[in-house]
Amino acid sequence: MQAARISGRVTDEKGQVLVYASILVKGTTQGTTANKEGDYFLHLNSGTYTIVAQYVGYSRQEKTITVGTDNITLDFQLSVQQFNLKEVVVKPGGEDPAYEIIRNAIKKRPYYRHQLNTFQCEVYIKGQLQLRAYPKKIMGTPVDFEDGDTSQRKMLFLSETVARYSVEKPRKSKIEVLSTKVSGRSDEFGLSTPQIVSFYENNIQVGRNLNPRGFISPIASSALGFYYYHYEGSFIEDGREVNRIKVIPKRRYEPLFSGYINITEGDWRIHSLQLRLTKASQMELIDSLNIDQLYVPFNKDVWVIKTQVLYPAVKLLGFDAFGSFVNVYSQFNITPSFERKFFNNTYLKIYEGSNKKAAAFWDSIRPLPLQAEEIADYYKKDSLEKAHRDPHYLDSIDRRRNKLHLFPLIATGQEFYREKKREIYSVNPLLETIAYNTVEGWLGSFGGSYTKLLDTIPGSRHAFSAEPAIRYGTSNHHLNASGKFTYTYGKKYFSSFSLSGGKWVYQFNNTNPISQLSNTIRSWLFERNYAKFYEAWHAQFNFSKEVGSGITVFGGLKYEDRIPLENTTNYSAGNRKNIEFTPNYPLDLTAENFKRHQALIGKIGISWLPGAKYIEYPDRIVNVGSQYPLFTLSYRKGFQNWLGSDINYSKWRFDVQQRLDLNLGGNFRYKMSLGGFIRRDSVAVIDYNHFNGNEILASAEYLYGFQLLPYYKYSNKNRLYAEGHIEHHFNGLLTNKIPVFRQTNWYLVMGANALYVDSDKEYIEVFAGFENILKIARLDFVWGFDKDKVSAFGIRLGIRGFGRL
Template sequence: MKRSLLFICFALFAISASAQQYLLSGIITGQKNMPVGFASVYIRNSTYGTTANENGKYQFKLSPGKYTVIYRYAGYKEQAENITITDHDEVHDIQMADEVFRFSQVSEEWKRNRDPGDTIIRRVVALRQQHLHEVNGYSCAVYTKGVQKLLSSPKALAGRAVTKALDLDSMGRGILYQSEALSNFNYGGSDNKIKEVTIASRITGINTAFSYNKASDLQVNFYKNVFTINGLSTRSFVSPLASDAFNFYKYKLIGSSVQNGRTIDKIEVIPKHSYGQYFTGFLYIVEGDWRIYGVDLLLTKQTNSLNLVDTLEVRQQYLPITDSVWMPGSVHFNFKGTVLGFKFGGFYSSIYNNYKINPDFPKGYFTGEVLKVDTATSLRTKNYWDLNRPVPLTRQEARDYFKKDSIATNHLTSAYLDTLQHTKNNINYLSYLIFGYSASNRSNRDSLYVFPFLQTFYYNTVEGFGINAKVRYSKTIDDLHSLSITPALRYGFSNKLFSANILTEYKNDPFHNAKFWVNFGSDVLDLNNVGTRSLYFNTLSTILYENNYVKYYRSQFGGFGYQRELANGVLWSGSLSYSSRTQLYNNALGRLIDVKDKAFTSNNPLAPDGTPPGDRSFLFPQHQALALNTSVILTFDQQYITRSNGKFNLPSKYPTLTVNYRKGIDKAFGSDVDYDFASLDVSQSNIRVGFSGFSSFKLTTGDFFNNKKLYFMDFYHYLGNQGTTFDPTYIGSFHFLPFYTYSTSGEFFEAHYQHNFAGSLLGKVALLRKLKLEEIIGANYLTTKGNPNYREFYVGFQRLIFRVDYGISYAGNKKYLQGFRIFYGIR
């Protein structure tokens, strides 16, 4: 009996000891004892490893046993070390030797060729498709880390307030932003399905420009033809291994080296053009297999038209998973830039571990959910990160975390929250003028938004000067339920008309985009129900130019509606509304500024040209309307992110289909309308077209298959434009189409197309390159039963929120209008 107990205890002890893991750590330096930052470290014949931090320090956990540890970094000779882990942590520093690339016997034969590097790259390109599709799927563990630093600050701008707010040292340096995440990443093969499950995430500081906080943000594959960098360029870049790469690059063989029994060729990548969407740098190729061993490529602001940063270095290491399958072991983005004298820099990197090739994913595993994040991911403790973080923090990073965690703890005290709430709720009058004013309580569960001054005071020829006071109260009940109430008061001083209405929205299921809404009251509305000019722009055009473009009517209404995602990518909505509608007339025709050869027009949009502005011609009688409206939006291959507070849909790479149906219900509750309308809409935005920017389009067709009784506001209306300013943010808008002339009660078809070259044309002109202008061309088309073949064609230039277009339009066979249209961010 005693022997049995002793055997059991010994077995349990042995199992416990074998399960125990110990830390292997050390510092990686070069021959001059300088740290080799971000070097790859992994176990031979496995997919387990890590990278060093920027100071060359590495660490990862191993069970007791004997290991061959591989140390790799571009420019240094790969080094294999035999290390034994016993019953304690092991420290193993390493000094890497500079790599010497020489011409091998095979390469000497190529050297006699005109371009020996071309011969190697042609062999890789020939196998490009094979490397792209050599696995049907995989899963792996990914650690993603990012750091943004301020490297120096101009003394004139780095005052005490700036230094304190950004936590800078006396030299104007400091960490602005840190992020790290642990996740499981799953890839579904040829159909490019992905699913990432975040296990832990941590973010501190202020993200000043861009960030890559999940594994899918850093998916780098140079076997593909194009390389895109979200946030840093609107254009794509030509991969040095693209199918047509030889149209853009030259290649030079620097030499060869033997690494772990394999011959590695170092190839210099040289663009054929001095400016464009091309990389410079080096590719490391496995001779014989003709595949990527490593990548060290560079983009710059001067030659590649990057935004936000001056330089971006892309480094990548591939590891053999099997004899025939290689996968990325690490990806690293290193960047630097200067803004107003502030020099900044940093990195984003991903480390891939524990690959499983061609796993048997359950049926229906890839549902469109590309990222899943739950509440616990951001609640991981410091001890958790210390135990599971594969890359050690530098002293500066650890200090930054400690300090900001301490500050965050202090920010939870009542005294601080009271001070913060008071400061946050102070009004900035300039901001209120354009953007409105927001205030909230300490918990941020209750908030109040006052709409901008530019939308509050107005002038038009129907109401004269007026006030449109509008606020929105929002309450977050819990993560799944929220309520918003938006009351509005409107009063016109000339027609003495007072209106009041309220809109209430209740969101009860954010995982299905579900909400109820109810609205009722009275208002002065635009006869064009898709919108014309805002109160602000209509006020300016009326006062300054005597162009009273917008035509109004009075509505007393009530209605309710509901929307819900019935399935992923299928959003249904329905509403029922009842209104009493009254025609309005011009009441304020006094000229504040007398514009020569200009006169106000009638408030009846169908009145013929030359009708006096005081016209009171008949447009429609006072009537009641009960209308049912329903629509279904189909988004094909809808991808989304799931968080604890809901489902967040992402733009689809396929067109979106929208089906609308609207019915005017006759006689019910005194309703005077009787019509049936249906429309079909197909649209898509940001379709990448090779290296030449992106396109957007929208096609809409519809008809009233019953139009027994309807009034002008029930017609189908278009998003036209009159005046010099316009809003280009919606692809379905026109540049010159009058707001009301083409409104129809019959069949119609409209088409819109726009292409943004994203600087690919003007970037070739040296004098214009630094302006970073985006070239735009487009066309709009409309045909209706009464007005066939309206067309517009335009060209434009855009920089950030500013855009200028010049276009020409035709109505039938005649030229209609031409001229400039501008946009500067205010709608």
């Protein structure tokens, strides 16, 4: 049977289009959604139907049509919703009628939250992000979208996806991407996030990283403590009375919504809503987010969501952007029968060929028509994508990208591209190139990398890289050179192996607790040589392989011919001739430098992340984390007499770490470790159990080090030690009550670090501070306790993106 096309436009009484209005076939969940120009279409077989047009805040309109073989034009003009005010008697100081409605909705919230514990539906998702304005340069680097268009208004992103969404509460869900496309990127995959923002939950997560505490629903169990409500009136729809309630936050700078929520009378369910988040809602990254939702009856007792639209807007660093992300839900099955192993570790599966559908296919299944600017964007970017593959164009892109820029050369390093050959070259920044220490004096450490992408699939892990480096000290006149070669692959799970070798300078603690820049500042300006170095001829092999179910195995083998180094200069910025730097070995561990020796060391380990979730692409599987702890067990062995090795020991380490999201309470993070030597017949100082200490202003890596502990004070070769790190990130809790902090979105953070070596060596430090300063900085005040005594106090500063300064 051939279906006829029903199409038209939805406007208000003044002829203004109603963006993303819903059009339904009455008595069913079949329907569609109008686009941003108010246009819609749907296909119906022969018969008589009642078509309903709805838009939140407007009276819905019904029209009955008889469908044959001819296409039908059917326009709708909706009137602003007229509300009937109930006859209520409100005594002086009495309560607004909205509160009784909200109380009833709160009572029914748990029922509706669990009513659809299992369902399956199909979702059409369209996301677009547009620019109204953008800067010409950022930090001296030109902003170039490589589209030849210099106008300020442009479509930045456009994507469509059709997915099947399956849910089995409380924790099981799966998304299957059936078809997807991204404007101008034919090899990529579009948006695949059909999750319903359920206001039946107490705490609501909208997107990622908008607010780490989540947002409080207007009908949460505790909502009356956070919101004011105002009864706006009611309207009748299909014989049901629907109450319109205005939602007003009681306090600014709380994670709260404002706007309107419509609640049905008697059964107290959500009919529809228009809610808004702003910076005063403690949002990060974006300035505002509007959320529209519309529910429709599936049967007499069950309602399902029909449309969900999110409207973000952001102004940042000169960029002014806005967008819309539309979800249209259809083909609901509220009693699906899932196969026994249907829900597994793969929560998002993208099928082979899903991004290769022809334009005719999209025209046949798209539930809302494209608007003119979207059609133009597809045409323009698809043409540009073809042009971009031309060798002459790739050469011109390389010339533009590869121009030198001052900031990356100094601070971050710069990359150079050869698109035709899929090659990337990079050079290390100047801040990592020139350094000073008491062993080598002023030194040049020149390095970079070469990466060859071995296939053309975006995001593919199949690549080869080489990292050569040379290093020369002006005081000891040593020239060192080293190289590392890495191959990454994995048709299914990620795997890699690397080979490295040469002659280089290392810290006694190979995890490098003090950076080259920090050591330069401390030694040259403040005459403190905290870093202790040795030189080594070395060769090393490492591997890592994911095997699924959250399990990764790793290991390696390393050979070093270790050469002791001594101080060769006492130069400092003050040019003081009588300076005596401490020797170039840890005085806490030894009274003299080690003797030259050889070491052959093997390692093997396994990590397990229970409940790990995966995204399954056609060509690879990607681990995206878990709510459970990560467990890691490793073992190291020093082999005596092999290749002349002088060491003989074995040691183990067990780590467990986790992040716990506590919603409004923030999040709690911890990392606990146990370890020690099993055998210690011949252990070099370099192979001791070392801990990441810190004696400078820049913070040590959080959860992996101590902020005040001297670098080698508690290094040991004991049979057992214990190490622990905890942090609680309040994420706006408490500070949102303090005017200055709530306006700048500074967050309180508190925690402690502890170390136990033996009964005579115990160390604890506690800290409190603020993070999210200027979005990138964290400042901590730290107290250190050595054997129950306050041994130190310090301030530590961390800057996101710059590691250890």
